[in-house]
Amino acid sequence: MRNRRTRPVLAAASAALLLFGPAVIPAVAQSRHPASTPSAADGLSLLTDVFAERLLIADKVAAAKYGTGRPIDDPAREQKILDDVAPRAVALGLNPDAAAAVFRDQIEANKLVQRGLYTRWDTDPDARPTQRPDLDKEVRPALDRITKQILNALVAAQDVRSSQSCELRLYGAAVWSAYGHELDNLHLKGLGRALPSVCGRS
Numbered sequence: 001m002r003n004r005r006t007r008p009v010l011a012a013a014s015a016a017l018l019l020f021g022p023a024v025i026p027a028v029a030q031s032r033h034p035a036s037t038p039s040a041a042d043g044l045s046l047l048t049d050v051f052a053e054r055l056l057i058a059d060k061v062a063a064a065k066y067g068t069g070r071p072i073d074d075p076a077r078e079q080k081i082l083d084d085v086a087p088r089a090v091a092l093g094l095n096p097d098a099a100a101a102v103f104r105d106q107i108e109a110n111k112l113v114q115r116g117l118y119t120r121w122d123t124d125p126d127a128r129p130t131q132r133p134d135l136d137k138e139v140r141p142a143l144d145r146i147t148k149q150i151l152n153a154l155v156a157a158q159d160v161r162s163s164q165s166c167e168l169r170l171y172g173a174a175v176w177s178a179y180g181h182e183l184d185n186l187h188l189k190g191l192g193r194a195l196p197s198v199c200g201r202s
Helices: 004-020 022-029 044-065 075-091 096-123 135-156 166-180 185-194
Strands: none
Touching: 044 096, 044 135, 044 166, 044 185, 075 096, 075 135, 096 135, 096 185, 166 185
């Protein structure tokens, strides 16, 4: 029987394989606890945690829309988010174009999860949601709160995001966030889609 202490590492390695492929597993396996990952102190873990939370809210977005005829793609709403992000990013000392790119990735990741859930529910009617969240009163306020958290996390991670080690540290942070939030395969794919614009410009 495997030691209980190995289970988090094995789960994280599985998440790493689904997110990024086998190349990152050796680096992940060296860590024994989320707090020991390189990103724990540089803000990247804050980002990946809030990315994971946003992806879980995609379930509520999908449940609110499914069967109503409301499309997954909502260009007007998406543009409103990006238009709101730009001045707030400038006020925080962030590059507005870089911040907008991060939020575009969050939007696309969210839609990836929604489409996956639609496919799942179309195939298995028993899995369909039994309650319909209120998109305007319940879901969007939660997303607006997370927008603020993402912007603050981008500020906290500003230095490491422009460093050469950013991608490796981001992978480690994402793996542990996936493990901590118990993301399934669909949400793991969403998390992978949420990451591309994090490293590079501040």
